[in-house]
Amino acid sequence: MFEFQVIINGLLLGGLYALMAIGMSLIWGVTNVINLAHGALIMLGAYTTFWLFKLLNIDPFVSLAISFTTLFVFGFLVQKYIINFVIRAKMFITLLLTFGLDILITNVAQTAWTSNFRQTSPAYSANGFSFGFITVPYVRLSAFIISIILVFALYIFLKKTKTGQAIRAVSQDIDAARLMGINVAKTFALTFAIGSGLAGVAGSMIGVLMPITPQMGGIFTLKSFVVALVGGLGTIFGPLVGGLFLGLAETLGSFHLGAKYADIIVFGILVLTLIVKPTGILGKNDE
Amino acid sequence: MNKASEFIILGIITVVVAIAPVMPVIHISAFITRFLIGVMIYAIMAEGWNVIGGYTGYPSFGNVVFFGLGAYVTALSMIDFHIGFLISLILAAFAGALFAVIIGIPVLRLKGHYFAIATLGIGEIMMAITLNVPFTGEGVGLSLPIASSSLLFYYTSLIALAAFIIFLKLILSGRLGYGIIAVREDEDAARMMGINTVIVKIKAFAISGFFTAIAGGIYAYWSTFIDPPTVYDPIISVKMIIMAVFGGAGTILGPVVGAFIIMFLSDFLSTHFTLLHTFFFGGLIVLTAIFLPKGLIDLFSQKKIGWNYFIKNIKKYRV
Numbered sequence: 001m002f003e004f005q006v007i008i009n010g011l012l013l014g015g016l017y018a019l020m021a022i023g024m025s026l027i028w029g030v031t032n033v034i035n036l037a038h039g040a041l042i043m044l045g046a047y048t049t050f051w052l053f054k055l056l057n058i059d060p061f062v063s064l065a066i067s068f069t070t071l072f073v074f075g076f077l078v079q080k081y082i083i084n085f086v087i088r089a090k091m092f093i094t095l096l097l098t099f100g101l102d103i104l105i106t107n108v109a110q111t112a113w114t115s116n117f118r119q120t121s122p123a124y125s126a127n128g129f130s131f132g133f134i135t136v137p138y139v140r141l142s143a144f145i146i147s148i149i150l151v152f153a154l155y156i157f158l159k160k161t162k163t164g165q166a167i168r169a170v171s172q173d174i175d176a177a178r179l180m181g182i183n184v185a186k187t188f189a190l191t192f193a194i195g196s197g198l199a200g201v202a203g204s205m206i207g208v209l210m211p212i213t214p215q216m217g218g219i220f221t222l223k224s225f226v227v228a229l230v231g232g233l234g235t236i237f238g239p240l241v242g243g244l245f246l247g248l249a250e251t252l253g254s255f256h257l258g259a260k261y262a263d264i265i266v267f268g269i270l271v272l273t274l275i276v277k278p279t280g281i282l283g284k285n286d287e
Numbered sequence: 288m289n290k291a292s293e294f295i296i297l298g299i300i301t302v303v304v305a306i307a308p309v310m311p312v313i314h315i316s317a318f319i320t321r322f323l324i325g326v327m328i329y330a331i332m333a334e335g336w337n338v339i340g341g342y343t344g345y346p347s348f349g350n351v352v353f354f355g356l357g358a359y360v361t362a363l364s365m366i367d368f369h370i371g372f373l374i375s376l377i378l379a380a381f382a383g384a385l386f387a388v389i390i391g392i393p394v395l396r397l398k399g400h401y402f403a404i405a406t407l408g409i410g411e412i413m414m415a416i417t418l419n420v421p422f423t424g425e426g427v428g429l430s431l432p433i434a435s436s437s438l439l440f441y442y443t444s445l446i447a448l449a450a451f452i453i454f455l456k457l458i459l460s461g462r463l464g465y466g467i468i469a470v471r472e473d474e475d476a477a478r479m480m481g482i483n484t485v486i487v488k489i490k491a492f493a494i495s496g497f498f499t500a501i502a503g504g505i506y507a508y509w510s511t512f513i514d515p516p517t518v519y520d521p522i523i524s525v526k527m528i529i530m531a532v533f534g535g536a537g538t539i540l541g542p543v544v545g546a547f548i549i550m551f552l553s554d555f556l557s558t559h560f561t562l563l564h565t566f567f568f569g570g571l572i573v574l575t576a577i578f579l580p581k582g583l584i585d586l587f588s589q590k591k592i593g594w595n596y597f598i599k600n601i602k603k604y605r606v
Contacts, residue, residue, distance in 0.1 A: 032400075034400050034403075034404065082573065082577070084605055084606050085577050085601050085604065085605045086576055086577055086580070086604050086605070087604065087605065087606050088603070088604040088605070088606065089576075089580050089603075089604040090346075090580070091346075091399045091400055091403075092340070092346035092348075092403060092528075093532075093576050093580050093604075094576075095346070095348065095400070095403055096525070096528060096529065096532065096572055096575075096576050097572065097573060097576035097577070099525050099572060100529075100568070100569050100570070100571070100572025100573040100575075100576060101569065101573060102569075103522075103568050103569035103572065104566060104569030104570060104573065105569075106569075107565045107566055107569055108566070110565070111562070111565055174606070184606050185605075185606045188606060218521075222407075222408075222411065225404060229404075260415075260418070260419055261415075261419070263411065263412075263415040264412060264415045264416065264419070267408045267409075267411045267412045267415065268412065270404070270405070270408040271394075271405055271408045271409060271412065274394075274397055274401050274404070274405045274408070275393045275394070275396075275397070275405070278397065278401050
């Protein structure tokens with residue numbers, strides 16, 4: 001019976017992981033930048049929702065849209081005025097740059113909001129429903145559903161809209177896309193903006209589920225990376241598959257081996273994937 | 288590099304080499320000795336990163352793993368086996384090199400992003416393992432005996448750094464050095480020319496691990512206390528990288544210069560401008576990545592230094 005609850009918990013955690021990783025996977029797949037400031041963007045999303053709830057009493061689910069928009073604009077500016085300048089430098093320069101941005105954003109947040117633990121806590125945050133032995137918390141279930149909706153929305157956006165097609169074109173071949181009249185710099189900025197916006201949404205949900213601090217981002221960056229990689233880079237449904245896989249592996253692993261092995265399991269999966277099949281579960285085998 | 292700047296650099300080196308050994312003896316404050324020990328430990332690490340990241344072109348984001356390993360091997364051999372500091376340090380160095388070979392065999396097959404993140408992951412795994420195995424003191428950490436004088440650390444780190452630089456200089460003018468640089472420039476071509484690229488990469492990684500572990504060992508005894516979150520902190524990896532890149536990755540002296548300048552600025556800001564210091568590392572990394580991707584050494588070896596240099600750098604890499 002416990003086993004069932006553990007699997008449900010794992011799937012719900014997986015939904016949250018998927019939500020975190022959609023943005024990172026999109027940015028990585030299109031611009032070839034591994035955004036090490038991704039966790040910091042999630043953190044900014046969490047604080048946006050927290051302050052809107054605390055100061056204006058706006059419900060976290062309503063402020064998802066505000067959080068998305070805020071981070072969208074922020075991400076657009078970051079890519080346009082910072083990352084676009086080095087995007088063709090050696091790959092580790094972009095890694096270094098985003099790590100610098102991560103430290104910078106974290107420190108600004110820490111100076112502005114202190115390191116105190118905070119949490120967005122609407123009245124229903126601890127509620128859930130149960131059938132038999134199994135309990136399902138509402139907020140986690142919502143995060144799960146939202147991440148599925150967002151993955152499909154992103155799929156439709158990338159396949160059907162003109163901007164989406166431009167993004168896919170740039171991700172395949174920058175020079176060819178430019179010859180077709182696509183503004184590459186702007187497309188990169190838009191991609192990063194969408195990725196940041198999605199990170200903001202993830203942050204809003206996370207802020208309801210766990211404590212918020214300026215330093216919370218680091219672990220989310222790494223987990224988003226693992227999810228994006230395990231699921232399959234450059235695939236739209238990769239984050240969903242990777243998220244559910246990692247969520248289940250982590251929950252089942254800590255249930256059977258002990259909670260202190262959770263990190264070892266996550267990073268073990270990371271290193272094994274890199275060595276055995278760097279293209280991930282959904283990725284094609286040829287490079 | 289032009290004549291004048293070469294002359295200046297040679298002059299500075301001569302002065303440093305002449306003064307460094309007698310620095311602590313001709314008094315100077317304990318504060319400066321402490322500062323210089325920190326600089327040298329970081330210079331060893333930045334140089335260690337430089338071997339694999341700068342020369343071989345494999346940017347490790349987890350070199351802190353050797354630092355942490357060196358710190359723990361030194362600490363355990365001193366505490367549990369009562370082995371002297373210097374012998375422990377040598378043990379740590381070989382442990383670092385051995386570990387580099389073990390993880391290098393699978394990881395050095397990866398390229399670019401994948402290599403960078405795999406090393407980052409290995410650093411995190413080592414931290415998690417150290418937190419969970421009983422003989423490392425788990426999360427509590429380890430306390431080392433207190434050394435009688437800080438001069439010990441000054442001279443050990445000075446000798447280690449000097450030995451590293453001389454060793455690197457010798458390596459680079461030999462067969463291995465050419466192999467390393469060939470791998471960086473074009474690995475496939477290097478293999479075609481008959482270079483055993485796997486062995487070359489593993490050797491470079493082992494050198495990196497060997498010296499970085501020494502830095503960890505010196506740090507452990509110097510600080511007298513270590514625990515996993517401190518010695519496996521991924522920020523340390525990033526500090527090594529930024530020091531090497533800021534000074535000039537792929538040059539022998541760049542990382543040393545970078546370590547000195549960054550440590551100095553960091554120290555200066557933290558005492559005089561606390562708020563500014565908060566933004567120092569993040570800001571420095573961003574500015575370096577955009578304006579100085581080739582480092583200070585490259586800037587000073589230009590015939591003419593002006594705005595054009597920075598504008599050219601940006602134009603080259605932007606979209």
